Amino acid sequence: MSETDDLLALAIRLAREAGAIQRERYETDLTIATKSAAVDLVTEVDHACEALVVGAIERERPDDAILAEEGSGVDRPGARHRWVIDPLDGTTNYAHAYPRFCVSIGVEREGEPLLGVVYDPLMDELYTATAGGGAFCNDRPIHVSTETALDRALLATGFAYDRRKSERDNLESFAAMLKSARALRRDGSAALDLCYVAAGRLDGYWELKLSPWDVAAGALIVEEAGGRMSDVHGGSDHRSGRTVVASNGALHEAMRRVLLDTGAAA
Ligand code: 2AM
Ligand code: CA
Numbered sequence: 001m002s003e004t005d006d007l008l009a010l011a012i013r014l015a016r017e018a019g020a021i022q023r024e025r026y027e028t029d030l031t032i033a034t035k036s037a038a039v040d041l042v043t044e045v046d047h048a049c050e051a052l053v054v055g056a057i058e059r060e061r062p063d064d065a066i067l068a069e070e071g072s073g074v075d076r077p078g079a080r081h082r083w084v085i086d087p088l089d090g091t092t093n094y095a096h097a098y099p100r101f102c103v104s105i106g107v108e109r110e111g112e113p114l115l116g117v118v119y120d121p122l123m124d125e126l127y128t129a130t131a132g133g134g135a136f137c138n139d140r141p142i143h144v145s146t147e148t149a150l151d152r153a154l155l156a157t158g159f160a161y162d163r164r165k166s167e168r169d170n171l172e173s174f175a176a177m178l179k180s181a182r183a184l185r186r187d188g189s190a191a192l193d194l195c196y197v198a199a200g201r202l203d204g205y206w207e208l209k210l211s212p213w214d215v216a217a218g219a220l221i222v223e224e225a226g227g228r229m230s231d232v233h234g235g236s237d238h239r240s241g242r243t244v245v246a247s248n249g250a251l252h253e254a255m256r257r258v259l260l261d262t263g264a265a266a
Contacts, residue, residue, distance in 0.1 A: 004114060004130055007061075007081065010103045011117040012128065014056055018087060018103040019121030020050040026122070027217075028095045029216075040161035041091050045072055048105060049087035057083055069213045081106045084216035091187030104191035106216025107163075112156050113239075116217030118191045125205035127195040127217075135198050144227035144248035145200040150258075153203035155250055156185040156193045160209040173262040180258055190226050190244075194218025197246045198225035204251050205260060210241030219246070228252045 001009070022045060028229045030043045050070045057066055058074070065082040066073035073085065083105065088094060090101030102120045104111060118127040127142070130136040135142050147153050155177055178184050185191065185202070192211055195204040198221045215238060219229045228249040231237035234256060238244045243264060247255055259265075 002062070002207065004147050006117050007107050008117070008128065008130060010057070010060060011083075011107060011115060012119075012126065013104050014053045015103045015117045015119035015126065017053055017056075021045060021048050021052065022088060022101065022103070024172050026094070026099075030095060032095050035161075037164065039164070040094050041246075042070065043088070043091060043095055045094065046091055047086040050085065052086055053087055053103070054171075062153065067212060069211065073257040075259045080110060081114070082111075084108065084213050086191060086213040086259065089191040089214060093188045100187050100189050100192060102189055102192050102195075104213065104217045106213075106220065108216070113216065113220040116220040118217050118221065119193075121193060125195075127198065127221050129198075129217075129221040131224070132221065133224065135221045135224035137195070137199055142199045142225050144197060144222070144225050145203045146250070147203045147248060148250040150180050150251055151182060153181045154183050154185065154201075155181045155255070156187060156196070156202050156205045158186060158188065158190060158193070158207045160207075162209070168263070169191045170264070173206070173259050173264045176258050177255075178264045180254075182237070184188040188202060190214040191218045194222050194246055197227055197248070200223045200248070204245070204247035204255050206243075206245045206255060206264070207244055208264060210244055212239060212241055215239060215241050215244055219244075222246050230256070 065076040065079035077146040088106040232243035
């Protein structure tokens, strides 16, 4: 097996193990705390999943760097590989027993996306991609949609945790897209939204103010499924999460135009 195969196998194993924790503790009594804002939640399950994933990587790949949302990762400047982890993407959904959340694990090699794994434990859907190797859901190849008209497109987005205080709240863009597209969804898990673009269930997705762990895996899965990822200006700053536009490619410029016209640029 190549090193990439080894890394992929480890990422898949850890995503499934963290997903099993999420499945077991779903709809149970949870301890819920808040982070940056009253609407920014974290549960004991976020921490348990992160401890499992980070602990295993530390044991099995002690030279690799790790960036993980809840802060237990280890920054190792100069490391050849970096893991970028959201242990539970869709925490608000999870805390409300709304069945849409996942584990997201990306790996970079020398700063470039190498592989992505996203696992939805309730649907038992495992999305995977490797750079140049295509994208899969449960080992079946997936592809973005072929829709070319924004007015027939199904799009998704989300709203940031600072929306009660910030004027950059995505509402003007949301209103404009609602008028332009066939329909919009707001389902609360950025990584799964990206996988749905990759699988052709959604034609496009955008969001502002995300973080690297929300997009590290999903962005590669979209690109390997034939889609396009960019920031709102068409560049590659989507990897920071500041502005994220994902599409089947055909709709990308139309989406960016609406977003630029409605103040989505930082
Ligand atoms: P989380 O559940 O891991 O916090 C909600 O729109 C989606 O965006 C979720 O996937 C959520 O991830 C993610 N997200 C990341 N940063 C966010 C932010 N600043 N505000 C709101 N959602 C954010
Ligand atoms: Ca999270």
